[in-house]
Amino acid sequence: MEKVAGEMEIERRERSEELSEAERKAVQATWARLYAHCEDVGVAILVRFFVNFPSAKQYFSQFKHMEDPLEMERSPQLRKHACRVMGALNTVVENLHDPDKVSSVLALVGKAHALKHKVEPVYFKILSGVILEVIAEEFANDFPPETQRAWAKLRGLIYSHVTAAYKEVGWVQQVPNATPPPATLPSSGP
Numbered sequence: 001m002e003k004v005a006g007e008m009e010i011e012r013r014e015r016s017e018e019l020s021e022a023e024r025k026a027v028q029a030t031w032a033r034l035y036a037h038c039e040d041v042g043v044a045i046l047v048r049f050f051v052n053f054p055s056a057k058q059y060f061s062q063f064k065h066m067e068d069p070l071e072m073e074r075s076p077q078l079r080k081h082a083c084r085v086m087g088a089l090n091t092v093v094e095n096l097h098d099p100d101k102v103s104s105v106l107a108l109v110g111k112a113h114a115l116k117h118k119v120e121p122v123y124f125k126i127l128s129g130v131i132l133e134v135i136a137e138e139f140a141n142d143f144p145p146e147t148q149r150a151w152a153k154l155r156g157l158i159y160s161h162v163t164a165a166y167k168e169v170g171w172v173q174q175v176p177n178a179t180p181p182p183a184t185l186p187s188s189g190p
Helices: 008-013 021-035 038-052 054-059 069-074 076-094 099-116 122-138 145-168
Strands: none
Touching: 021 038, 021 076, 021 122, 021 145, 038 054, 038 069, 038 076, 038 122, 054 122, 069 076, 076 099, 076 145, 099 145, 122 145
16 A cells, blocks of 8 residues: 655654764675666566555656556666666765765755656655665575664665755645645625
8 A cells, every 4th residue: 555645754753874884885785786687676676666656657757657567667768767766876875985975966866856857755765665675575585684774774864865955945845635725705794
């Protein structure tokens, strides 16, 4: 079941923490093995994301009407976007030692998605959760708790930087199914 609304309360409480050297190495070691199969892993992540959270497809005119996971997997546009997502993540992971570079990359991603694509920032949190699910499945026997914590920390760091970029450009949360306040009618008087 899809859950998007109501996530903002949780988001406000989150804060990012820098990763320790050991955590950076754990994330980078896991990532290196995933990135070796960049396109396939990226496609698996996006297909799961769109199947489990179909409202996210609204931002993609090329494949927003696709329902069949196999059709999504074969879509050249989805495969291309999967490679872009994996490439951006790769830049972040490779530069975890350089907080300014990480901040810069994620600011660009956040601003583009806020201004050009008009994507709700909560989808970054959802997508990063899907990424963690895929990693946990890929490395079920080799994903110890300390590595899981490092990835969770990275997830928070990414989300924090992306939402900061949204705030910087003046993003106002779009509330789905919001009802406008009732209009006040002028009194007719006695």
